[in-house]
Amino acid sequence: MTDFSDVEIEPLNPSNIPELVELFTKAFSGYPLIPNIEVEPKQERRILKAILDFFMSTKNSLSYGIRIEGKLVCASVSTIYPARPPIPALIRFILSMMPLSFSLVRAYGRAAFRENAWNLRRAFWGERRKYREPHLMLVLLGTSPEYQKMGFGRKMLRFLHGVAEGRKCVGVILTTNRASPAFNLYLKEGFRVEDEFPIGDTTICWMRLPLKSRDHRKCAQDGGEAS
Numbered sequence: 001m002t003d004f005s006d007v008e009i010e011p012l013n014p015s016n017i018p019e020l021v022e023l024f025t026k027a028f029s030g031y032p033l034i035p036n037i038e039v040e041p042k043q044e045r046r047i048l049k050a051i052l053d054f055f056m057s058t059k060n061s062l063s064y065g066i067r068i069e070g071k072l073v074c075a076s077v078s079t080i081y082p083a084r085p086p087i088p089a090l091i092r093f094i095l096s097m098m099p100l101s102f103s104l105v106r107a108y109g110r111a112a113f114r115e116n117a118w119n120l121r122r123a124f125w126g127e128r129r130k131y132r133e134p135h136l137m138l139v140l141l142g143t144s145p146e147y148q149k150m151g152f153g154r155k156m157l158r159f160l161h162g163v164a165e166g167r168k169c170v171g172v173i174l175t176t177n178r179a180s181p182a183f184n185l186y187l188k189e190g191f192r193v194e195d196e197f198p199i200g201d202t203t204i205c206w207m208r209l210p211l212k213s214r215d216h217r218k219c220a221q222d223g224g225e226a227s
């Protein structure tokens with residue numbers, strides 16, 4: 001088996017959005033981005049592009065990729081939470097999500113839409129009050145199917161811990177579908193479930209990994225003993 005242990009992680013920027021859309025479309029093909037609804041491939045690409053346009057336009061956007069022979073095979077998109085996106089980007093994002101709302105109403109039915117949409121919003125945007133100190137929020141992580149289970153996801157995640165520490169974050173947060181392979185990865189890497197949001201028969205989990213060095217420093221400042 002080819003040894004990819006020395007691959008490098010490179011920063012990405014908005015000019016990489018087209019190849020990120022390609023990569024995430026493939027990565028998420030077996031794991032729907034929005035639970036319990038069938039979205040057409042064209043619409044899924046539009047949603048992905050809207051998410052990338054939005055998050056990669058924020059000042060604190062942090063996107064990274066791994067290439068094999070020049071091709072992007074694993075990527076992550078994160079931001080520092082709480083994020084303060086530029087208002088025009090926020091408006092563009094809301095407008096580009098409108099067609100999705102109609103699909104959600106169709107999929108869930110009008111009655112369940114409110115509850116599910118509310119849970120979706122909380123699941124993907126979190127409870128603002130809860131995290132007052134800066135966290136690195138992982139928005140998207142994906143590995144191209146032919147390169148999955150080779151350690152790229154874990155490598156990227158561990159790299160992001162370092163990025164978060166460099167940005168003086170107290171933890172890493174993310175949301176994921178409990179039934180996805182990503183959930184296992186996050187559990188193994190020390191993330192714990194902080195909140196759960198049922199959406200139809202899917203459970204979306206809000207997970208957090210506290211950063212130890214920050215805890216130690218905080219603990220030391222408080223006069224306590226670092227564990």
Ligand SMILES: CC(C)(COP(=O)(O)OP(=O)(O)OC[C@H]1O[C@@H](n2cnc3c(N)ncnc32)[C@H](O)[C@@H]1OP(=O)(O)O)[C@@H](O)C(=O)NCCC(=O)NCCS
Nearest residue numbers: 027140141142143148149150151152153154181182184185
């Ligand atoms: C989640 C994902 C990014 C993992 O990437 P990857 O490069 O395959 O990850 P790794 O090879 O580093 O695997 C790390 C761990 O993930 C878990 N994992 C990966 N693929 C898995 C699968 N098909 N089934 C169950 N667990 C799996 C395992 O716990 C694995 O640990 P192990 O090697 O000790 O068994 C990849 O499966 C993916 O792109 N999934 C679709 C998109 C997605 O759900 N993204 C996350 C939400 S934003």
